[in-house]
Amino acid sequence: MLRSCLPSDTDALLDVAVATGLFEPAAAAVLLGTVLADLHAGRLGAGHTVTVWAAGADCPPEDWVYFAPDAYAEQVWNLWWIGVTPASHRQGIGRALLDSVEAHVTSNGGRLLDASRARAA
Numbered sequence: 202m203l204r205s206c207l208p209s210d211t212d213a214l215l216d217v218a219v220a221t222g223l224f225e226p227a228a229a230a231v232l233l234g235t236v237l238a239d240l241h242a243g244r245l246g247a248g249h250t251v252t253v254w255a256a257g258a259d260c261p262p263e264d265w266v267y268f269a270p271d272a273y274a275e276q277v278w279n280l281w282w283i284g285v286t287p288a289s290h291r292q293g294i295g296r297a298l299l300d301s302v303e304a305h306v307t308s309n310g311g312r313l314l315d316a317s318r319a320r321a322a
Contacts (some may be wrong), residue, residue, distance in 0.1 A: 202258065203301050206251035206265065208241045213261035214253070216285075233282070236267065243281045245269065248278075248309065252301050253296050264289050264296040268306070268314075276312040278302075
């Protein structure tokens with residue numbers, strides 16, 4: 202199931218980021234850990250979103266995506282990171298995550314989703 206990221210998901214998301222090869226352990230803690238802390242503290246601004254896939258409502262996340270509106274371009278959104286574990290490959294979870302991003306961007310007046318700076322694993 203897809204759901205919003207919770208503060209309690211942070212450790213699991215750091216593990217996923219390392220397991221997918223998206224980040225080295227130290228970089229995961231610094232880069233992703235800081236983004237998640239800022240997200241949950243409300244310091245990133247409107248629209249910054251982390252969506253996770255988990256097997257159930259009370260299960261830890263296994264896959265995730267982070268995206269946000271571009272601060273310098275009207276109606277443009279940036280896809281920053283997407284992490285899909287090897288166990289989830291070819292199961293449609295990555296596609297479901299991207300579909301949810303596209304639906305969110307469209308419903309919020311976005312005209313372009315820029316993935317040129319995205320890191321994916």
